[in-house]
Amino acid sequence: MSGNLLVVLMAFAFAMAASFLIYSMARHKGLSSSSLILAGIAIMYLFSAITSLIQYFGSSDQAAAVVYWMFGSLEGTTWTKLLIVTAVIAILTPPYVVMRAWDLNALAEGDEIAKSIGGVPVERTMTIFMMISSVITAAIIAFTGTIGFIGLVAPHITRMAIGNDHRWLVPASGLVGAAILLGADNLCRTLIYPSVIPVGGIMTAFLGVPFFLYLFLKRGGIPDGSDIGQRSLLHLPQKTGILRHLL
Numbered sequence: 001m002s003g004n005l006l007v008v009l010m011a012f013a014f015a016m017a018a019s020f021l022i023y024s025m026a027r028h029k030g031l032s033s034s035s036l037i038l039a040g041i042a043i044m045y046l047f048s049a050i051t052s053l054i055q056y057f058g059s060s061d062q063a064a065a066v067v068y069w070m071f072g073s074l075e076g077t078t079w080t081k082l083l084i085v086t087a088v089i090a091i092l093t094p095p096y097v098v099m100r101a102w103d104l105n106a107l108a109e110g111d112e113i114a115k116s117i118g119g120v121p122v123e124r125t126m127t128i129f130m131m132i133s134s135v136i137t138a139a140i141i142a143f144t145g146t147i148g149f150i151g152l153v154a155p156h157i158t159r160m161a162i163g164n165d166h167r168w169l170v171p172a173s174g175l176v177g178a179a180i181l182l183g184a185d186n187l188c189r190t191l192i193y194p195s196v197i198p199v200g201g202i203m204t205a206f207l208g209v210p211f212f213l214y215l216f217l218k219r220g221g222i223p224d225g226s227d228i229g230q231r232s233l234l235h236l237p238q239k240t241g242i243l244r245h246l247l
Helices: 003-028 033-057 060-071 079-098 101-107 111-116 122-144 150-162 166-190 199-218 226-235 241-246
Strands: none
Touching: 003 033, 003 122, 033 060, 060 199, 079 122, 079 166, 101 111, 101 122, 101 166, 111 122, 150 166, 150 199, 166 199
């Protein structure tokens, strides 16, 4: 097995292992948003410590390779890798994420509303969405390394532009994220040509941090999904008699 293929397989395997650990820890506490965040932070520090340990015991060349991979880059992109990632996204995203966008609209109103009015099985739905997003993310970063902020910035920008309806928000966020990544990669390749700046650990952070500072300073302008209000109930599928009565 070649070294590059082994890196890809191990990256995918440990990304899924981290997702499984986060899910297991969060489910123990009820699978709420706060439990997922806290479990994610804990697992992040655990894997960060393991990575640091590997770097400490590795040679200088091995440590440099680890650091470069953690920066994240599109340098090694090939048509074969692009085909694999596209296949994973195409298989998982349209059949469930987009077709079940109504459930995401309901969950944006809160677990209790989604369960009582929307008829959404909250825990099962959150579990499936988390597993799908984990597989998609693992399939991408296994080839590119860690590229941060794209998945955080793109949905906020898209939500500010087109609103909170996940039927359009999910695919549009993907397109906006792709545009941001390509723009950042072009900057990395041209700013100090012929040298190439790693896009993941440097350029996307330079682009993402100012945007989040802008959201933080504005506070009231942060699109967190809570402004959907009663309007989003009109977009929920009419699954129950209660909902039909409300409409």
